[in-house]
Structure formats: structure tokens, C-alpha cells
Amino acid sequence: MYSQLFFSLSLICTIAQALSPAEWRAQSIYQVMTDRFARTDGSTTASCDLSDYCGGTWEGLIKHLDYIQDMGFTAVWISPVVKNLNASTADGSSYHGYWAQDMYAVNTNFGSAADLVKLSSALHNRGMYLMVDVVTNHMGYAGCGDCVDYSVFDPFDKESYYHPFCLIDYNNQTSMELCWEGDNTVSLPDLRVEDSNVQDMFATWIKQLVKNYTIDGLRIDSAAEVSKASLANFESAANIYAVGEVFNNNAEYVCAYQDSLSGVMNYPMYYNITSAFASTSGDIGALEQGVNTMKSTCKDVTLLGSFLENHDNPRFPSLTSDMSLAKNAIGFAMLADGIPIVYQGQEQHFDGGDTPQQREQLWKSGYDTGATLYKHITRLNAIRKVAIKNDDGYLTYNAYPVWTDDHTIVMRKGNNDTQVIGVFNNLGAEGNANFTLLATSSGFDAGMDVTNVLTCDKFTTDGKGDLNVKIKEGKPLVLYSTKQLDGSGIC
Numbered sequence: 001m002y003s004q005l006f007f008s009l010s011l012i013c014t015i016a017q018a019l020s021p022a023e024w025r026a027q028s029i030y031q032v033m034t035d036r037f038a039r040t041d042g043s044t045t046a047s048c049d050l051s052d053y054c055g056g057t058w059e060g061l062i063k064h065l066d067y068i069q070d071m072g073f074t075a076v077w078i079s080p081v082v083k084n085l086n087a088s089t090a091d092g093s094s095y096h097g098y099w100a101q102d103m104y105a106v107n108t109n110f111g112s113a114a115d116l117v118k119l120s121s122a123l124h125n126r127g128m129y130l131m132v133d134v135v136t137n138h139m140g141y142a143g144c145g146d147c148v149d150y151s152v153f154d155p156f157d158k159e160s161y162y163h164p165f166c167l168i169d170y171n172n173q174t175s176m177e178l179c180w181e182g183d184n185t186v187s188l189p190d191l192r193v194e195d196s197n198v199q200d201m202f203a204t205w206i207k208q209l210v211k212n213y214t215i216d217g218l219r220i221d222s223a224a225e226v227s228k229a230s231l232a233n234f235e236s237a238a239n240i241y242a243v244g245e246v247f248n249n250n251a252e253y254v255c256a257y258q259d260s261l262s263g264v265m266n267y268p269m270y271y272n273i274t275s276a277f278a279s280t281s282g283d284i285g286a287l288e289q290g291v292n293t294m295k296s297t298c299k300d301v302t303l304l305g306s307f308l309e310n311h312d313n314p315r316f317p318s319l320t321s322d323m324s325l326a327k328n329a330i331g332f333a334m335l336a337d338g339i340p341i342v343y344q345g346q347e348q349h350f351d352g353g354d355t356p357q358q359r360e361q362l363w364k365s366g367y368d369t370g371a372t373l374y375k376h377i378t379r380l381n382a383i384r385k386v387a388i389k390n391d392d393g394y395l396t397y398n399a400y401p402v403w404t405d406d407h408t409i410v411m412r413k414g415n416n417d418t419q420v421i422g423v424f425n426n427l428g429a430e431g432n433a434n435f436t437l438l439a440t441s442s443g444f445d446a447g448m449d450v451t452n453v454l455t456c457d458k459f460t461t462d463g464k465g466d467l468n469v470k471i472k473e474g475k476p477l478v479l480y481s482t483k484q485l486d487g488s489g490i491c
């Protein structure tokens with residue numbers, strides 16, 4: 001019964017086409033931490049010890065896909081799906097999924113293999129896509145340094161597949177690639193991914209995983225801790241878009257990984273956006289410089305993952321509770337070049353800090369679709385979709401800062417008449433300002449009707465195409481041609 005269901009569902013799923021990197025550009029990704037998103041019982045009151053499994057499942061996620069799709073997301077990134085070590089350690093349990101032991105079995109805390117197939121089908125039936133987090137750097141063992149019983153692993157069940165034990169020195173690239181993540185409580189045996197036999201085993205595995213669950217994209221954990229050549233081989237075996245985690249603020253260092261992977265997380269911009277908007281004295285000039293630096297350094301910024309929060313960094317609201325600053329930072333990240341990625345809980349203004357505090361159970365919000373940032377994100381996804389539809393050059397158009405002052409940065413993305421003009425500031429909820437946005441900056445025509453899609457306020461440019469822009473209570477504006485907005489259902 002089970003195998004028959006599994007077989008027929010896989011058959012249906014294989015009909016769906018995998019997405020190319022170019023097709024991923026048009027997506028908008030919602031990042032789910034599977035253990036913390038939704039439980040099978042739909043509870044909104046279940047307690048959660050943030051260092052242990054809290055009961056989130058793939059079935060729970062399936063039941064709440066409306067919550068994600070109604071915000072305008074087209075893809076869901078989920079935690080690693082494979083079987084992890086089962087122990088409670090001083091570093092907590094494996095609820096996050098990054099401590100694999102058996103790569104050919106699923107993590108039954110999240111459900112069965114059939115449940116995961118169901119999730120994939122449920123997404124595809126909605127015209128949405130599935131991105132799965134994978135780890136190629138290490139396995140996981142509850143232990144003490146190198147006292148590892150390698151026979152518990154599948155498929156890497158011998159010591160010869162691993163580097164000798166040493167803990168990583170993060171200031172030394174060789175050490176990052178050859179030594180072990182983890183500590184003396186949890187050992188993360190470091191795979192010899194530079195070896196062809198290990199690469200072949202990864203290729204066999206990822207081909208099966210992608211096929212078995214009809215996966216559309218991959219997020220590769222710890223990408224800076226494996227060899228670049230192994231990343232390229234892995235993505236090519238998977239034959240779908242992969243975005244790597246290169247946790248570093250240096251543009252040259254991060255962009256270098258785009259020679260091996262289609263995408264990397266835009267960590268340098270994450271740092272720039274955070275510091276520009278986290279306070280009213282943030283450095284807008286550094287943000288402007290950061291945008292330009294990424295464009296001149298990366299092979300293709302439009303294939304990067306653009307994010308403000310994730311499960312590894314303190315949430316933006318842990319730095320400031322100001323709602324206007326949060327709206328600006330989210331807007332800037334979502335309308336930047338690249339594929340927007342929003343981490344569960346951003347829409348609820350969750351404010352967890354360091355790990356595991358930023359991994360709050362989403363269900364405590366009651367999945368409130370009336371939340372201020374839920375509505376904000378919905379509008380940002382909506383205008384992005386309109387811009388993509390109206391301008392076939394929108395996604396590959398490199399956004400650029402057209403005007404800045406100490407507190408404001410105006411970004412343009414898109415071709416004439418359908419350009420999106422984002423006015424972002426760090427004045428904070430008490431701040432008001434106004435300035436003249438010249439036609440030479442915005443590209444607006446004389447007497448052109450434009451709408452702030454975040455509020456539906458309408459304006460008309462003057463005889464030269466200039467516009468006096470008023471910033472109220474520090475809120476961002478996103479200006480778009482009123483005529484081009486017609487029929488979109490926005491405003």
C-alpha cells in the first residue's frame with residue numbers, strides 16, 4: 001500500500017519540470033525551519049524547548065501552505081530531510097537537521113518519505129517549488145572529538161571517507177576545508193569531498209534525492225567548508241539550481257564561490273542592509289557602496305539569495321523594535337537583485353537573537369495573516385510579480401542607487417515606464433522628511449502618474465518629471481507607474 005502510493009506519486013511528480021537557475025530568478029522563497037513551522041496537530045499553543053525537537057512536521061507544513069502562498073511566495077526552502085543523530089547533547093538535539101547519519105533515510109521526526117513526497121506534490125499542485133537544504137561537508141555524531149563509530153553512517157561508513165580530526169580555525173581557509181566543525185560535545189566528521197570516490201557517492205545520492213522527492217532547488221550548507229570543485233560537481237550532478245551558504249561579509253570571498261555554484265547567499269549585503277537600517281545612525285553610504293561592490297565583484301548578482309534574516313543570525317528586530325526600520329530593511333532586501341528569501345517569523349516581527357533564540361516556533365503567532373509585516377511582505381511580493389510580468393528585463397536589470405542622503409537611499413530596478421523605485425530610509429518611526437526626486441534619478445516622465453504601492457497613495461510628477469517625495473513616520477515608499485499597475489489588483 002505504502003510503496004504503491006509512493007510509486008504513483010513519484011510518477012506524477014516526475015512529469016513536473018525541474019527549474020533552471022534562470023527560472024529561479026523569478027521565484028520568491030520562504031524559508032521554513034521544519035521543526036518550528038507547524039505541527040501535525042495544528043497546535044498554536046504547544047510549548048517549545050528551543051534546543052530540542054518541538055514537533056513541526058511536513059504534514060503540518062502542508063496544512064499551512066495557504067499562509068505562505070497568500071503572502072506571495074512561490075517556493076519553500078525546508079530544513080535538511082535526512083535521518084540525523086538521535087541524542088540530546090549539550091548543544092541540543094538535531095531538530096535543525098544538520099547532523100546527518102543516514103542519508104538514505106528521512107528524519108522521521110518530520111514525517112515519512114511518503115509525507116515528503118506529499119509536500120512536494122502539494123507545492124507543485126499550487127504552482128510552487130521545493131528547495132531542500134543539504135549538507136555535503138559533514139555528518140553528525142554525539143561524541144567527544146574523534147571518538148566516532150563510523151559504522152553508524154550511511155553511506156560514508158568508514159574512517160577513510162573523512163579528514164583526520166582537528167577543529168576548524170575560521171581564519172585559515174585550508175583549515176576550514178580540512179578540519180571539523182562542531183566541538184567536543186557534537187562531532188561533525190568532515191568528509192573528504194575533494195576525493196572522487198566521495199564526490200561520486202554524493203552524486204549518486206543527490207540524483208536519487210532530487211528524483212525521489214521532485215526537488216526544484218538546493219541550499220547547500222557550509223559551502224565555504226568544502227572544496228570549490230566539489231560544489232561544482234555536486235550542483236552538476238543534482239542538475240538543479242543550488243545556492244550556497246558562504247557565511248562571510250567579504251564580497252570578493254563570497255563572489256568567488258559563484259564560479260562553482262549558480263547562487264550564493266548574499267551575506268555581504270545582509271551585513272550592509274542590517275547595519276544601514278538597524279538604527280537611525282546607520283551608514284547609508286556603506287550600503288550604497290556595498291550594492292556597487294557586489295555588482296562589480298560577483299559574476300551575476302541576480303542569481304544570489306537576498307535575505308535579511310535566517311536561522312543562524314540574530315533577527316533584525318533583536319537589534320531594534322522599530323517597525324518602520326524593519327519595513328525598510330525587509331523592502332530593501334526583497335526588491336534587491338537576486339532571489340528574495342524571507343525566513344519564517346519575519347512576517348510576525350519575531351525578535352529572537354543568537355542561536356537558538358531566532359528559531360522560535362512559528363505557531364505561537366497563531367499564523368496571523370493580519371500582522372503588519374505579513375501585509376508588508378505580501379505587497380512587496382505583489383509588486384515584484386507585476387514588475388516581472390510587465391518588464392521581461394526586470395530580473396536581469398541590475399538595481400542601482402539613484403539618489404542618497406544621510407538617511408535615505410533610492411533604488412531603481414527595471415526598464416523605463418515599468419521601473420520600480422524604492423525609497424528606503426533609516427529615519428525611524430518618528431522621522432519625517434521630504435526631497436525632490438529628479439526625473440534624471442527616477443526615469444519618470446513629465447506629468448506621469450505614480451503610485452506608492454505600499455499605501456496606494458497616488459502622485460503626479462511635474463512638468464519635468466520631478467516628484468516631491470514625502471517620507472512619513474520613517475516608512476519606505478515603493479513607486480510604480482499607476483498606468484502599469486492597472487489590472488494588477490494592487491491598489
Ligand SMILES: *[C@@H]1O[C@H](CO)[C@@H](O)[C@H](O)[C@H]1NC(C)=O
Nearest residue numbers: 083084085086087107108109
Ligand atoms: C530516538 O531515541 C528515542 C529513545 O531511544 C526513541 O524513542 C526515538 O524513537 C528515537 N527517534 C528516532 C527519530 O529515531
Ligand SMILES: *[C@@H]1O[C@H](CO)[C@@H](O)[C@H](O)[C@H]1NC(C)=O
Nearest residue numbers: 166172173174175176178179
Ligand atoms: C592552516 O590549517 C592547516 C590545516 O589544519 C594547517 O596545516 C596550516 O598550518 C594552517 N596554516 C596556518 C598559517 O595556521
Ligand SMILES: *[C@@H]1O[C@H](CO)[C@@H](O)[C@H](O)[C@H]1NC(C)=O
Nearest residue numbers: 103104105205206208209212
Ligand atoms: C530513492 O528511492 C529509491 C526507491 O524507493 C530508494 O531505493 C532510494 O534509497 C531512495 N534514495 C534516496 C536518496 O532517498
Ligand SMILES: *[C@@H]1O[C@H](CO)[C@@H](O)[C@H](O)[C@H]1NC(C)=O
Nearest residue numbers: 251271272275286289290293
Ligand atoms: C558594506 O559594504 C562595503 C563595501 O562592500 C564594505 O566595505 C563595508 O564594510 C560594509 N559595511 C558593513 C557594516 O558591513
Ligand SMILES: *[C@@H]1O[C@H](CO)[C@@H](O)[C@H](O)[C@H]1NC(C)=O
Nearest residue numbers: 432433434435468469470471
Ligand atoms: C520638507 O522638509 C523641510 C526640511 O527639509 C521642511 O522645512 C518642510 O516643512 C518640509 N515640507 C513638507 C511639505 O513636508
Ligand SMILES: *[C@@H]1O[C@H](CO)[C@@H](O)[C@H](O)[C@H]1NC(C)=O
Nearest residue numbers: 415416417439440443444445
Ligand atoms: C529612459 O528614460 C530616460 C529619461 O526619460 C532617457 O534619458 C533614456 O534614454 C530612456 N532609456 C531608454 C532605454 O529608453
